Amino acid sequence: MNPLASILAVTSLALAACAGQAETTAGGAMSSSAQSAASESGFQRWLVAFRPRALTAGISAKTFADATAGLHFEADVIRRDRNQNEFDQPIWDYLDTAASLARIQTGQSELAERKKLFAALEARYGVEAEVLAAVWGMETNFGRQRGGSAIIPSLATLAYDGRRGDFFEKQLIAALQIVEAREVDAAHLVGSWAGAMGHTQFIPTSYLAYAEDFTGDGKRDIWGDNPADALASTAAYLARSGWVKGQPWGVEVVLPEGFDYAAAGKNHRRAHTDWVAMGVRLPGGAVPPDHGLAAVLLPAGARGPAFLIYGNFFAIAAYNTADAYVIGTGHLADRLAGGAGFYSDWPRGTRLLGLSERVELQRRLTAAGFDTKGADGKIGPNTTAAIAAFQRARGLLADGYATEDLLAALRK
Numbered sequence: 001m002n003p004l005a006s007i008l009a010v011t012s013l014a015l016a017a018c019a020g021q022a023e024t025t026a027g028g029a030m031s032s033s034a035q036s037a038a039s040e041s042g043f044q045r046w047l048v049a050f051r052p053r054a055l056t057a058g059i060s061a062k063t064f065a066d067a068t069a070g071l072h073f074e075a076d077v078i079r080r081d082r083n084q085n086e087f088d089q090p091i092w093d094y095l096d097t098a099a100s101l102a103r104i105q106t107g108q109s110e111l112a113e114r115k116k117l118f119a120a121l122e123a124r125y126g127v128e129a130e131v132l133a134a135v136w137g138m139e140t141n142f143g144r145q146r147g148g149s150a151i152i153p154s155l156a157t158l159a160y161d162g163r164r165g166d167f168f169e170k171q172l173i174a175a176l177q178i179v180e181a182r183e184v185d186a187a188h189l190v191g192s193w194a195g196a197m198g199h200t201q202f203i204p205t206s207y208l209a210y211a212e213d214f215t216g217d218g219k220r221d222i223w224g225d226n227p228a229d230a231l232a233s234t235a236a237y238l239a240r241s242g243w244v245k246g247q248p249w250g251v252e253v254v255l256p257e258g259f260d261y262a263a264a265g266k267n268h269r270r271a272h273t274d275w276v277a278m279g280v281r282l283p284g285g286a287v288p289p290d291h292g293l294a295a296v297l298l299p300a301g302a303r304g305p306a307f308l309i310y311g312n313f314f315a316i317a318a319y320n321t322a323d324a325y326v327i328g329t330g331h332l333a334d335r336l337a338g339g340a341g342f343y344s345d346w347p348r349g350t351r352l353l354g355l356s357e358r359v360e361l362q363r364r365l366t367a368a369g370f371d372t373k374g375a376d377g378k379i380g381p382n383t384t385a386a387i388a389a390f391q392r393a394r395g396l397l398a399d400g401y402a403t404e405d406l407l408a409a410l411r412k
Contacts (some may be wrong), residue, residue, distance in 0.1 A: 032333065043073035046160040050169070059176045059404025067152055067179055067186040072106060074157040076192050081158060087356075091299050091324045092346035098138060098328030100337050107336045108135045110142050117228055121214070125235035126245040132231050134333035135319065137240075139201040143227050147192040148201060151175050155195045171195050176205030182218055183211075198222030199230035202237075210237040210386050234319075241318035244312060247291045249336075250309035250332030253280050261302060261399045262388065266309060266323070267381065269293040280308060283343040299323050305344040353402055361402055364410040365390055 027236045047068060049192045052065050098102075108312050111118055118129035134143075140146045152175055154368055158168035175195070179186050191197035195204065202211065211220035214232035222230035256279030263270070263278070272290040280296065284287055291310045298306055307327070335341070353361060362375035362383055370393075371387040379402050388400035394409065 003024070021351060027194055029271070032343070039075065043157070043160050049161070050156075050172075053169075054173055054176055057173045057177065059173070059180055063176060068156070068309070068402070071153050071156055073160070074153050074313065076144075077148050077154050077157045078161055078312050080193050083163070086391045087202075088352055090346075090350070090352055091327070092347075092348055094324045095328050095331060095342075095346075099332045099341075103137050103141070103400045104144055104335045107137045107332065109210060109255060111135075111336060114227075117231070119237050121244075125239045127235045127238050127243050128245065130336040131238070131329075132235055132331040133241075133336055134232060134329045135200055135316075136227065137332055138325065138329050140199055143199045143225070143230075145151065146190075147196070149189050149193045150187075151189045151191050151195055151197060151204070152179075152186055153268065154193050156252070158194070163305070168195070168396040171204045173210050175326045177205060177294055178204060198233075199227045200234040202230075202233060206237065207233070208239065212236050226411050237319060243315040244291075244311055247310050247312050247360075248289070249312045249326065250297070250307040251288055252283060253288055253296070253306050254283055255280060255296070261397065262392075264298050264306075264382065266295045266297050266313070269295045275308060278289075278318075297323065298385070298399055298401070299327060300350070301403070302397055302399040303347040303350070305342050305346065305394055331375075351404055352403065353407060357407060358402065360387075361407050362385040364407075368410065 009384065024232035051064060051312040055061060096388065107130075111129055118132065120126070121132060122129050134144050152172065155168050155172040155175055159165050161168075161170050175189060178184060178273045179189060189197070196202065197204070197207065207220070207222065209232050211222060212229060212232040212235075213220045213338060215221075215226065220229055220233070222233055222301060257278075259278070270293065272288070275294060275296070276287055280288060287296075288308050294308045294310050295312075296306055297309050298304065313326055313330065315331050317323075320326070320329075331342075358379060359375045362372040362377070363381070365372050365386045366375070368390065370390045371382075372386045373382040383402070387402060387406065388398040390410070391398040391400070391406075396409075
């Protein structure tokens with residue numbers, strides 16, 4: 001039997017039992033077993049319909065048959081996908097973990113132990129060793145937590161589910177193309193439940209676009225114990241995303257009294273001279289370094305640290321768009337290079353709004369005439385702008401940050 005099939009097989013007896021059970025509960029709702037059977041049936045129909053699309057993308061009939069033999073709907077993958085936005089973590093807690101003392105020490109040990117490898121990577125790709133080590137540390141704790149989920153069944157389930165079906169179908173086709181090219185067989189195509197793979201957690205399309213054979217053995221092996229190919233692939237990704245050697249991702253700054261918070265935001269990049277003229281300074285009073293266009297970022301609002309961010313911030317963001325991830329990676333790289341912790345305190349007593357509260361906030365802002373362009377619970381640029389406009393209209397400090405006090409003001 002195909003190894004992947006043996007790992008994922010659900011017996012026909014179990015499926016038959018599900019199908020034979022009552023389809024509704026006493027209250028008229030479909031039972032969990034009936035829902036599971038319905039999902040499995042729909043998944044199998046989707047898989048049949050998907051096959052021609054895979055073959056059109058260059059997947060051979062044999063590769064498709066071998067890779068999908070015994071494939072079943074993975075309900076746990078859907079549960080995890082649905083729950084990931086429910087439990088938001090304050091950025092300060094996230095950063096405590098991202099640049100913990102243990103992670104810094106492990107990273108510095110890895111840099112010392114693999115000094116020749118990191119030096120060679122930096123020389124070839126122009127990305128600093130500490131930055132590559134930081135991505136490695138953020139993604140898999142330096143290869144210690146690479147994930148053991150089979151990628152193809154996870155991606156197939158997510159593609160069938162449809163919430164981001166087009167995206168995950170592209171990833172599934174890319175994963176099959178990796179198998180078709182014999183980079184790795186389907187049984188060893190493993191990673192996270194959402195399809196990220198290897199030491200630095202590449203998604204399949206990123207693997208096809210950026211993966212490197214740094215060891216010269218004819219394989220782009222990001223899964224094995226040797227991290228060389230994975231680190232080279234990350235270096236290639238960052239380099240092609242615009243990384244500039246010697247430029248910081250950002251620096252912590254102190255904003256002057258009376259700072260116009262309308263000027264803040266990562267999309268509001270200005271010349272270095274503009275920020276200096278506005279009174280933006282490093283902690284201690286020195287003028288920030290001149291690395292070209294920069295923006296002021298306030299990840300926790302006016303009560304938290306402020307950062308002047310440069311082009312390399314956006315290069316890391318190409319890898320993962322979350323501001324917390326970019327700051328965490330950049331800050332960990334700084335610490336690995338011997339830099340200090342944050343100068344300003346985080347507003348640790350502040351409670352983040354839950355998902356339902358964020359949706360309510362967006363709806364109330366829109367109803368009050370400050371359109372958030374939708375109410376999905378995600379605080380993006382449109383919601384931030386609407387918050388700032390509301391704050392200005394009320395004579396409040398307009399930092400665009402969503403808080404309990406803001407929601408309370410909207411409820412009045």
